[in-house]
Amino acid sequence: MRVVLAEDLYLLRDGLSRMLTAHGFDVVAAVETGPELLAALLELRPDVAVVDVRLPPTQTDEGLQAALAARREVPGLPVLVLSQHVEQLYARELLADGTGGVGYLLKDRVFNAEQFVDAVRRVAGGGMAMDPDVIAKLLARSSRDAPVARLTSREREVLELMAEGRSNSAIGQRLFLSESAVGKHTASIFGKLDLSPSDDDNRRVLAVLAYLQRQG
Amino acid sequence: MTTRAVRAAGLALLHGVALAGLGLAGAVSLLVHLAFFVPGFGLGLIFLLPLPILAGRHLTNLVRRLAGDGSGSGDGSGMPLGSPYRPRPGPPQPEADGRYPHDNRLYRRPWVPAFLRLMDWLLGDPASYRDLGWMITTPLVGTLLGGLPVALVAAGGWYAASNASRHWWAVPAGLAAAVAGLAVAPWLRTLHLRWTRWWLGPTQRQPGRLRVWYAHQLLLLLRLLSLLGLSLAALPLAALSAVALLLTYGVGIVVVLPPVIQNIRWLPELRRRLAGQWSGVTVDSPYLPRPEVPQRRPDGRYQVGNHLYQTERWAAYGLRLRWLTRDRASWRDFGWLLLDPVVGGLSLAAPLGAIGYGIFGLAMPRLWMLVGLRADGGTDWYGSVAGSDAAAIPVGLALAALGLLAAPAVLRFNGRWAALLLAPTAKSRLALRVQRLTETRADATESQAAELRRIERDLHDGAQARLVAMGINLGNVEYLLDRDPQAARALLAEARQASAKALTELRDLVRGIHPPVLAERGLADAVRALALDTTVRTEVTVELPGRPEPPIESAAYFAVSELLTNAVKHARAARITVHLGYADGRLRIVVADDGRGGADEARGSGLHGISRRLGTFDGVVDLSSPPGGPTTVILEVPCALSSPRTSIS
Structure with missing residues (x-):
């Protein structure tokens, strides 16, 4: 799997590059700045890009802007955005085009290599990887509204993991439930939130995220 | 003529007598009003104003009730007149901290706002002025309409009785006059009723242009009159100041000076406010703020200027003396007190005198002479100009018109005159700024x-x-x-x-320290991100053509953050709106919520913190938060905007 990596700090770039290589990825480019990133994404068309939000030369959200620009050129280009802080504002912008292949995680999540690599794979496959912090904030806002408040605590747990972009089997593993039990919970959640159920994991996640953001 | 008709006529006659009596009572009430209004408006003793108005209402209410009695006229107008007055305001309600609000101030005791409410209620009610109009006209019109029938009957009877022996036709003529009096009585009574209703009945009439013009002129004259009163009030204060200065610099009794300086400031302060409100000339307060007592020196003494004091009390005394006497505004106040009775007083007296003399000195006496109320002019002072009687009326009216025309200019001049001596000098402006x-x-x-x-x-x-x-x-x-x-x-x-x-x-x-999203996106998006993180529905609208300087962005961001927290935590709002705008070189942020209000800058340390933080940039915080909500906070910071960041994509 071909990866483009954008990170301006040498130590982090090197560490990420090594970790991805160790897990069988092919890091085709590791760049430092926003313009370099945009050029690499459009030229190399990688299977997935791992991008730091803040990049030179302006040290603002240049990584995010480059990723969004590339996705406008190449719809659905998988991008996993990393940051020292997560903002719902950025999550909305990443999700705005309604296509999958988007990830947005705190840099801390890299500490757990297995989960991080899993997230990169999910994004590369057109799926989602949303940081638990983003989901928690979304739920905090939505939980004042009646439909979300009606969910049982178990259903909430399932909803959180689902919104992070995990599959039924992954959710089952996390919560020590059978896959069919998770399926029942998701069906119930969709019923309570008045969303049309979908077998496609990806579309399901987008529907849930769109719902939660609408509540905000 | 049936007995019923005679009875009705007799009743109408009696009614007329009562009305005529009320007309005279109206005259008495008018005199009482004048006795209180002249010092009330002229000398600023406003506490005198409500008394006659309230007392006068007893009379007018009696007239309204009487208008309903003796309904034998059969014209269906015998209903008592409804009350035209606005409902009396209730007692002031204290806020949570026990203080009472009125306009833009809080009062510790209820009676001051209660009195101010009473004043607003009485002086703001058009019915009060129509009562006054009735009192002015009723001695003539009311007495005439009510008393004419009785007078006819009485005069007819008396003439018939006293002249019956001399002329044979005296009896029929006297009887005819009496019958005529009885006959016109019901008709005059109806007329009187209409006239009374016109003045005292409830009304929804829109004031005509003439009335508006008239009210405007009246207000103008009242303002000139009040200012004249204040100019004269400066005289005793000027005398007091002179005595204090003499005692201080002549005899050496310094003690009297500071209290005098401080206690005469109310008059210049009042004039500054009136210059802004009436003359449209903004005059800021120039006084330097009171300094704090300095720290004790290592040798245990206090230094004020070049003086050393042993005790804090004397240091505070020396400091106060120095503060008041070194303030140029104190001396300018003295000068103004001395000059204003002359400059302000004369300039105000000129148009008032022209109007007064033109109408009451020339036009009216001449009119009276024409109808023969006064046989001769007596002196040249009344009713004639340079010996010519004919010129009195046109010259008098012209003089009054000239006075009226000059009045607005005189009012403006008065404001400028106040600004000349009472406005802060460049030096004291600078001193205030430095402070x-x-x-x-x-x-x-x-x-x-x-x-x-x-x-x-x-x-x-x-x-x-x-x-x-x-x-x-x-x-x-x-x-x-x-x-x-x-x-x-x-x-x-x-x-x-x-x-x-x-x-x-x-x-x-x-x-x-510095939110990353602020560094990455600027104020607008950082506030949007804040809104998204707020658990209450928050709408953000932005009209910023560029970005403020980073320190101002940061201060504004933390201010909005604090305000959102307050709205959620303290106001328990369900909906918040934030607007970021820029106009006239000022960044303007409005945060409004629909919560329960009652926020107070003096108590909420958060708001105080915002105020201090923005104060560094000369920014101001304006809070409006009545109990029960809604709360609106407006932040304004003067700043320049940089051109918007060009997108990198």
């Missing part, structure tokens, strides 16, 4: 130092401590790696957790 800058600079450096202390403490107790713990842990891992790999693994997991915690703490700390 303000000193205060805000002290605030800024102090809060900056506090901020740095907080960061130091957070780092010291948080991330720094965790890194030390991690180092120790990793040392242990190194030691255990060969001996007990299981334990080493557990310690490694612990170290990883500790590093995650340290990162979270650092992230929170960074957010508190």
Whole structure:
């Protein structure tokens, strides 16, 4: 799997590059700045890009802007955005085009290599990887509204993991439930939130995220 | 003529007598009004104003009730007239802290706002002025309409009785006059009723243009009159000042000076306010703020200027003397008190005199002479101009018109005259500015130092401590790696957790110092991000053509953050709106919520903090938060905007 990596700090770039290589990825480019990133994404068309939000030369959200620009050129280009802080504002912008292949995680999540690599794979496959912090904030806002408040605590747990972009089997593993039990919970959640159920994991996640953001 | 008709006529006659009597009572009431209004408006003794108005209402209410009695006229107009007055305001309600609000002030005791409410109620009611109009006209019109029938009957009877022996036709003529009086009585009564209703009945009439013009002129004259009263009030204060100055610099009794200086300031302050309200000339208060007593020196004494004082009390006394006498505004006040009775007084008296003399000195006496009320002019003073009687009326009217025309200009001149001596000089403006800058600079450096202390403490107790713990842990891992790999693994997991915690703490700390989204996107998006993180529905509208300077962005961001927290926590709002705008070189932020209100800058340290933080940039906070809501906070900071950032894509 071909990866483009954008990170301006040498130590982090090197560490990420090594970790991805160790897990069988092919890091085709590791760049430092926003313009370099945009050029690499459009030229190399990688299977997935791992991008730091803040990049030179302006040290603002240049990584995010480059990723969004590339996705406008190449719809659905998988991008996993990393940051020292997560903002719902950025999550909305990443999700705005309604296509999958988007990830947005705190840099801390890299500490757990297995989960991080899993997230990169999910994004590369057109799926989602949303940081638990983003989901928690979304739920905090939505939980004042009646439909979300009606969910049982178990259903909430399932909803959180689902919104992070995990599959039924992954959710089952996390919560020590059978896959069919998770399926029942998701069906119930969709019923309570008045969303049309979908077998496609990806579309399901987008529907849930769109719902939660609408509540905000 | 049936007995019924005679009875009706007789009743109408009696009614007429009562009405005529009320007309005279109206005249008495008018005199009472004048006795209170002249000092009330002229000398500013406003506490005198409500008394006659309230008392007069007893009379007018009696007239309204009487208008309904003796309804034998059969014209269906015998209903008592409804009350035209606005409902009396209730007692003032205290706020949560026990103080009473009125307009833009809080009062500790209820009676001041209660009195002000009473004044607003009485003086703001058009019915009060129509009552006055009735009192002015009723001695003539009311008495005439009510008394004419009785007078006819009485005069007819008397004429018939006294002249019956001399002329044979005296009896029929007297009887005819009496019958005529009886006959016109019901008709005049109806007329009187209509006239009374016109003045005293409830009305929804829109004032005509003439009335508006008339009210405007009247207001103008009242203002000139009040200012004249205040100019004259300056005389005793000027005398007082002169005595104080004489005692101080002539005899050496310094003690009298500071209280005199401080206690005459109310008049110049009042005139500054009136110059703004009436003359449209803004005059700021020029007084330097009272300084604080200096710190005790190492030798235990207090230094004020070049003087050293042993005790704090004398130091405070010396400081007060120095503060008041060194303030140029004090001396300009003295000068103004001396000059205003002359300059202000004469300029105000000129148009008032022209109007007064034109109407009451020339036109009216001449009119009276024409109808024969006065046989001769007596002196040249009344009713004639340079010996010519014919010129009196046109010249008198022209003089009054000239006075009216000049009145607005005189009012404006009065404001400028006040500004000339009462406005702060460039020097005192500068002094006030320096004072303000000193205060805000002290605030800024102090809060900056506090901020740095907080960061130091957070780092010291948080991330720094965790890194030390991690180092120790990793040392242990190194030691255990060969001996007990299981334990080493557990310690490694612990170290990883500790590093995650340290990162979270650092992230929170960074957010508190300078939020990353502010650095990356600027104020507008940072506020949008804040709104998204607020648990209450928050709408953000932005009309910013560019970005303010980073320090102002930061201050504004933290202010909005604090306000949103307040709205959620204290006001329990369900909906918040934030607007960012820029106009006239000022960044303007409006945060409004639909919560329960009752926020108070004096009590909420959060609002005070915002005020201080923005004060560094000459920004101001305007809070409106009545109990029960809604709360609106407006932040304004003068600043320049940089051109918008060009997109990199």
